[in-house]
Amino acid sequence: MGTLEQRVQRLQDITDIRRLKIEYAQQCDDNYNPDGLTVLFTDDAVWEGTGLGRYEGKQAIHGFWTDASGRFTFALHYMVGDAIDIAPSGVEATGHWYLWEPATIDGRAMFVAATYDDVYKKVDGRWLFHRVQAHSHFLAPYESGWVKVPFAELD
Amino acid sequence: MATLEERTQRLEDIEAVRRVLLRLGESCDGPYDADTFVSLMTKDAVMDLMEMGVYRGRQAIHDFIAGLREHISFTLHYWCGFLIDIAPSGTEATATWYGMETPTIEGRAVLGGLTHDARLRKVEGRWMLTHLGQKLHFMTPYDKGWVKERTIPPIGS
């Protein structure tokens, strides 16, 4: 169960991680700001997404966001359903999220639906992303919906 | 005036209730996992889905949820806006929340907008649902929208 301090700290950690994910969402929505995003990751972080590739380390991650900002000219990342678990160590945590994302990709309106499995690390008192796994469920053109076209053909 | 421990417990209970409800929603992301769904409910739980029927007890609830698998091949439950109240007893709770869902029903993309409510009881340190309810605002074919066709006919009809 832990001491009262530990219990309160755990609740604080959950709140801080929630905030970190929303910060991530906001940076994505700021035209995938590569600087604003990369600073949220540990040095040895890994980002991977279905159909989007795997990026290891800050430089690769920065490069990925820079590319994304050219193609996704608009996005709104609605991050919901967060299930965050703080490890007994108090410096590692996992999170599972749902993403609902209206986006404009290559000039076309799309609905993106994904779920995330994240691993977080607390470095010098601050929570950062250590691993992000984005599972794409659909990336459907607005006019078609996810049954007719579950994954749009992108150039 | 509540002690620090009581105040902490209440905050922990709110988070714990939220997690149980999220797990419930996740168990319904296709394919419907009826076993997990009912494991989060007390034996005498009631699920009131209004026009979709009222189901009493784990077996009836299990059968209904398992039956949905035939008709719904995929869903994502976007549950948010949780309003959770822990009773002064610390062993009863109520919750309301908003749900958006993206089911594929009989091979058709459908968009659902609902609000949900639940009552929970803390049983041996674990929060479990005694009652689950919902209000269907729309369950519309994706190509129609909630004005042209607010709800599809009940599943299985």
Add this chain to the structure above:
Amino acid sequence: MTTLEAQIQWLEDLQAIERLKLDYVQALDDGLCGARPFPTDALMSLFTDDAVWESNIHGRFEGHEAIAELFTGWAERLSFARHFTIGPSVDIAASGAEASGHWYSWETLTVEGRAIYLAATYDDDFRKVDGRWLIQHVRSNIIFRTPYESGWVKEPFPQS
């Protein structure tokens, strides 16, 4: 107040502010879905006396009377509304009596018989008055308000 107590207070304040926003959203949605009488009193009881509501589309409204009139005006044009709110990111001032919060909102609306998707972000200010958090300032940034048939690329705001 000990550090531990201050931490617990902060977490409780965060909870209370989340609830406040949800109470606002739920009452507004119920009213816009046809609840009559329109829940003006319930809504206004969530605001400070010097409340301000503003958006990039609607303009700025100050005080209970103007804000209530804004909401009841909506109720004449909308027959359905659901605000799916995500967030918040909340900052509570050192005083413990002022706060600000940022939310995302995804809204499914029926405006004069048309299905509309509305996407917005909110930046709100709150004040604690006699131990109770109230909304002091709502700032809504509407990103698109698109007819269901069109989508935000073709028609980010209704043409007609």
